[in-house]
Amino acid sequence: MVSIILSNPQMGENIGAAARAMQNFGLTDLRLVNPRDGWPNPRAEAMASGALPRIDVSVYASLKDALSDLHFTFATTARNRDMVKPFFTPNSAAEETLKRKEQQQNIGVVFGAERSGMTNDEISLCQSIVTIPTNPDFSSLNLGQSVLLIAYAFMQDSLFVQTEKKFLSADNLPATNEDIHIFLERLTSDLEAKKFFRAEDLKPTMLRNIQNIFTRGDITDQEIRTLHGILSALRGNKKTD
Amino acid sequence: MVSIILSNPQMGENIGAAARAMQNFGLTDLRLVNPRDGWPNPRAEAMASGALPRIDVSVYASLKDALSDLHFTFATTARNRDMVKPFFTPNSAAEETLKRKEQQQNIGVVFGAERSGMTNDEISLCQSIVTIPTNPDFSSLNLGQSVLLIAYAFMQDSLFVQTEKKFLSADNLPATNEDIHIFLERLTSDLEAKKFFRAEDLKPTMLRNIQNIFTRGDITDQEIRTLHGILSALRGNKKTD
Numbered sequence: 082m083v084s085i086i087l088s089n090p091q092m093g094e095n096i097g098a099a100a101r102a103m104q105n106f107g108l109t110d111l112r113l114v115n116p117r118d119g120w121p122n123p124r125a126e127a128m129a130s131g132a133l134p135r136i137d138v139s140v141y142a143s144l145k146d147a148l149s150d151l152h153f154t155f156a157t158t159a160r161n162r163d164m165v166k167p168f169f170t171p172n173s174a175a176e177e178t179l180k181r182k183e184q185q186q187n188i189g190v191v192f193g194a195e196r197s198g199m200t201n202d203e204i205s206l207c208q209s210i211v212t213i214p215t216n217p218d219f220s221s222l223n224l225g226q227s228v229l230l231i232a233y234a235f236m237q238d239s240l241f242v243q244t245e246k247k248f249l250s251a252d253n254l255p256a257t258n259e260d261i262h263i264f265l266e267r268l269t270s271d272l273e274a275k276k277f278f279r280a281e282d283l284k285p286t287m288l289r290n291i292q293n294i295f296t297r298g299d300i301t302d303q304e305i306r307t308l309h310g311i312l313s314a315l316r317g318n319k320k321t322d
Numbered sequence: 323m324v325s326i327i328l329s330n331p332q333m334g335e336n337i338g339a340a341a342r343a344m345q346n347f348g349l350t351d352l353r354l355v356n357p358r359d360g361w362p363n364p365r366a367e368a369m370a371s372g373a374l375p376r377i378d379v380s381v382y383a384s385l386k387d388a389l390s391d392l393h394f395t396f397a398t399t400a401r402n403r404d405m406v407k408p409f410f411t412p413n414s415a416a417e418e419t420l421k422r423k424e425q426q427q428n429i430g431v432v433f434g435a436e437r438s439g440m441t442n443d444e445i446s447l448c449q450s451i452v453t454i455p456t457n458p459d460f461s462s463l464n465l466g467q468s469v470l471l472i473a474y475a476f477m478q479d480s481l482f483v484q485t486e487k488k489f490l491s492a493d494n495l496p497a498t499n500e501d502i503h504i505f506l507e508r509l510t511s512d513l514e515a516k517k518f519f520r521a522e523d524l525k526p527t528m529l530r531n532i533q534n535i536f537t538r539g540d541i542t543d544q545e546i547r548t549l550h551g552i553l554s555a556l557r558g559n560k561k562t563d
Contacts, residue, residue, distance in 0.1 A: 102467075104460040130462050165542050172478060214477070219345040221371045226343075226470055233471055236455070237413060268552070277555035291552070294545050304535045311509070311532070314518040315556040 082187050083178060083235060084110040084151065085228060088144050088203055089194040091117045097128025098225025099192075104132035106232035111138045112147045112189075128225075144191065144203050149259035152186040153177075153299070156199050156207035157227060159220060166297055167209040171234030174211040178235060184254065190231055195224050205289045206258070208296050255299040264305050264312075265292055271316050323428050324419060324476060325351040325392060326469060329385050329444055330435040332358045338369025339466025340433075345373035346470070347477035352379045353388045353430075385432065385444055393427035394418075397440050397448035398468060400461060408450040412475030415452040419476060431472050436465050497546045502536055505546050505553075512557055 085103055090096050090113060100111055113120055120140045126133055141147035148154055155174050156166075169177060178188045191207055193199030204210065213222060213230050222230070269288060278284040300308075326344055331337050331354060341352055354361055361381050367374055382388035389395055396415050397407075410418060419429045432448055434440030445451065454463060454471050463471070510529060519525040536549075 101462055105456045105462060107457045132460060132462070135460060165545075170478075213474075215346045216348045216477075219373060219376060221342055221346055221373070226467070229467055229470065230474055233454075233474070237411075272552065272555055275555040275558060277552065287548070290545065290548050294541065294548065300535060304531065307528070307531050307535065311513065311518065312556075314513055314516040315553070317516050 082110055083108055083182070084112055084187065084189040085232070086112040086114065086144070086147050086154075086189050086191040087116070087224070088114040088147075088191055088199065089117065090192075090224065091195050093118055093122035093124030094128045095195060095224040096122060097125035097130075097133070098223075099228040100125065100129040100136050100138070101132040102225055102229035102232050104135050105229070106236035108232050108235070109136050111136050113138065113140045114144050114147050115142065116140065144206055145258070145262060148189055148191070148206060149262070150187060150257055151189040152255045152257055153181055153209070154189040154191055154207040154258070155209050155211040156204040157190060157192050157211050157213070157231065158204065159198055159212065159215075159222070162201065162204060162210070166204075166207070166293070169209060169211045171211060171213055171231055172237075174209075174231075175235045175237065177209075186255065187257075190235075192224060192227060202285075202289060205292045206296065208299070254302060256302050256305045258296070260302065260305050261295055261300060264308055265295060267309070268312060271312060323351055324349055324423075325353055325428065325430040326473070327353040327355065327385070327388050327395075327430050327432040328357070328465070329355040329388075329432055329440065330358065331433075331465065332436050334359055334363035334365030335369045336436060336465040337363060338366035338371075338374070339464075340469040341366065341370040341377050341379070342373040343466055343470035343473050345376055347473035349473050349476070350377050352377050354379065354381045355385045355388050356383065357381065385447055389430055389432070389447060391428060392430040394422050394450070395430040395432055395448040396450050396452040397445040398431060398433050398452050398454070398472065399440055399445065400453065400456075400463070407445075407448070410450060410452040412452060412454055412472055413478075415450075415472075416476045416478065418450075431476075433465060433468060497541050497543050499537070501543065501546050502541060505549055506533055506536060508550070509553060512553060 085099060085108060087096060087099060093116075096113065096116065103109070103111060116122065118124075120138065155169060174190075181188055190211065191199065191203065193203060211231070213227060215222065268291070272278065278287060326340060326349060328337060328340060334357075337354065337357065344350070344352060357363065359365075361379065396410060415431075422429055431452065432440065432444065434444060452472070454468060456463065509532070513519065519528060
């Protein structure tokens with residue numbers, strides 16, 4: 082399954098345009114994180130041209146919650162960010178998605194709020210970045226257009242791409258984002274107990290950096306269990322050295 | 323050169339949206355055949371978000387005139403027509419265009435009027451047909467969106483072919499394997515001290531699993547430093563080398 086996630090969308094028109102774009106290319110799972118004007122939204126319905134009844138729309142209080150059952154997510158950004166994550170074009174993202182769908186992975190593409198786009202905190206919740214390449218001198222895609230191009234690229238690929246070798250075995254699924262966050266919360270709480278975050282103002286950045294280490298790279302279920310084991314061992318009271 | 327030709331466009335908004343879509347993907351030649359509300363058109367300007375001054379717009383009395391200096395043209399149609407012409411998807415049209423541009427051919431993509439699309443007479447003026455594949459149960463692309471998808475497909479093929487994962491920032495280099503292994507050795511020695519490896523015969527497998535977590539995913543120098551900091555915090559005393 083491929084889900085489209087709109088984080089903090091402001092205008093109902095854009096939600097409707099996104100739904101319409103999705104239906105044109107056969108996508109049916111739309112997740113809204115904190116839509117400014119609530120949900121349902123008559124302006125979205127007007128703009129969707131009949132697409133909304135064909136789509137599952139769900140509303141979440143946080144992006145983290147919206148991503149929890151997904152295995153691999155793309156953060157859409159218009160420009161480079163100082164984040165080291167796997168980087169995709171729409172076409173290469175579509176190829177990656179096709180491979181992962183064969184393994185029954187749930188995939189998500191996240192779009193940020195109109196104007197501002199995704200925040201660094203939002204991006205750090207995602208496994209990778211996808212950027213729609215545009216004219217460097219004139220880049221002016223709105224939210225609905227961005228969803229349209231991504232949905233189009235994803236559909237093209239499912240129509241044309243031949244199946245390639247899987248790079249992960251089927252019983253070695255990546256952890257869901259929920260599993261990753263349970264580990265991160267445990268790690269964070271241990272680090273707090275050990276006074277790791279000396280400067281309170283730097284804590285959000287440090288947390289984001291730590292999160293980036295573990296959301297990248299397809300950590301598997303088994304590896305999350307290993308990390309829990311490591312943490313349990315290290316937090317043990319026994320003195321070392 | 324690739325020209326976009328709008329035949330009998332009705333709404334200025336759609337002309338503006340087409341111009342904006344073109345500029346996003348670097349196209350600059352827009353030809354209008356009998357625009358209903360004349361030209362220039364303030365509604366087009368409002369919708370173009372500043373794209374129009376960057377585009378050469380010319381107005382023609384007939385589609386035949388508008389195509390006269392072009393070598394190869396695509397008629398966009400939403401559905402099959404009973405015409406025997408070469409048939410393209412946006413991607414294969416883009417490939418064809420790339421070949422022909424190398425021969426200095428002038429290429430055009432023609433879009434019909436809103437609602438009705440291209441007439442059979444108009445199609446018969448073109449060398450070939452291009453159709454954007456959409457969901458057979460829900461096909462609802464407006465003129466601006468169709469131009470956007472064609473312009474995008476053409477640009478993907480000509481200017482941007484990036485299929486490799488890449489790093490977003492040059493000063494965010496991946497750690498060397500040596501740095502990764504220094505961290506792994508320190509982690510291993512801490513885990514040994516905490517009796518993490520209960521069964522000696524399983525130790526090599528567990529070590530390999532741990533190594534896999536950190537060698538995948540392009541960990542950076544900065545992240546290795548963060549991991550050292552975490553380890554120091556969790557073990558409760560600073561490591562001094």
